[in-house]
Amino acid sequence: xxxxxQSSRYLVKxxxxxxxxxxxxxxxxxxxxxxxxxxxxxxxxxxxxxxxKMKEKGDIPEGYSVSxxxxxxxxxxxxxxxxxxxxxxxxxxxxxxLGNTIYFGEGSWLTVV
Amino acid sequence: xxxxxxxxxxxxxxxxxxLELRCNYSYGxxxxxxxxVQSPGQxxxxxxxxxxxxxxxxxxxxxEAEFKRSQSSFNLRKPSVHWSDAAEYxxxxxxxxxxxxxxxxxxxxxxxxxx
Numbered sequence: 470x471x472x473x474x475q476s477s478r479y480l481v482k483x484x485x486x487x488x489x490x491x492x493x494x495x496x497x498x499x500x501x502x503x504x505x506x507x508x509x510x511x512x513x514x515x516x517x518x519x520x521x522k523m524k525e526k527g528d529i530p531e532g533y534s535v536s537x538x539x540x541x542x543x544x545x546x547x548x549x550x551x552x553x554x555x556x557x558x559x560x561x562x563x564x565x566x567l568g569n570t571i572y573f574g575e576g577s578w579l580t581v582v
Numbered sequence: 583x584x585x586x587x588x589x590x591x592x593x594x595x596x597x598x599x600x601l602e603l604r605c606n607y608s609y610g611x612x613x614x615x616x617x618x619v620q621s622p623g624q625x626x627x628x629x630x631x632x633x634x635x636x637x638x639x640x641x642x643x644x645x646e647a648e649f650k651r652s653q654s655s656f657n658l659r660k661p662s663v664h665w666s667d668a669a670e671y672x673x674x675x676x677x678x679x680x681x682x683x684x685x686x687x688x689x690x691x692x693x694x695x696x697x
Binding site for chain 1: 591616623624627631672674
């Protein structure tokens with residue numbers, strides 16, 4: 470089975486802090502994604518990466534950055550956390566660029582106070 | 583731009599009754615379509631997917647979905663709901679950008695199962 474692991478399930482951070490959300494997949498997938506989930510809005514794509522050191526903006530990249538130094542690891546960075554970034558963050562991966570199933574991690578609940 | 587509409591925010595179904603969750607999409611080309619389920623506090627699990635071929639797709643946990651191009655719909659069905667099916671369900675369309683697929687999600691439908 471594909472395993473997408475988000476190391477932090479629940480975090481509470483203060484406004485202005487730098488926050489790192491880590492995601493690791495164990496299936497040698499090329500593509501990795503970060504989504505944000507909010508009630509009534511569904512999932513929205515923040516950033517994705519199709520190769521090591523490559524990244525592309527999704528639909529809501531403002532206030533976020535990402536890092537992919539190794540194929541299996543994709544990090545989401547909040548440079549200066551704000552209360553409107555309180556949300557559930559979901560990491561995902563897929564084998565190739567076209568049409569293959571995307572697998573999700575269990576999510577990271579971030580609260581910014 | 584591609585989009586997905588799930589018109590029902592909440593649905594309540596009695597245990598043992600049949601279920602249909604609605605999904606309409608907007609996409610210019612042949613879509614890749616998915617249904618995911620999310621249990622409370624968990625990530626998303628794939629129920630089924632449609633890429634091409636037979637328009638009636640079977641998935642896990644007894645779910646099925648039917649792709650209807652003329653109606654731009656991909657509704658999810660189950661003949662007999664179990665209490666463990668209570669969860670949030672997301673429909674998604676795989677949108678091909680510049681040689682890259684990303685998922686566009688609907689806003690979800692929360693299923694409640696009554697005894």
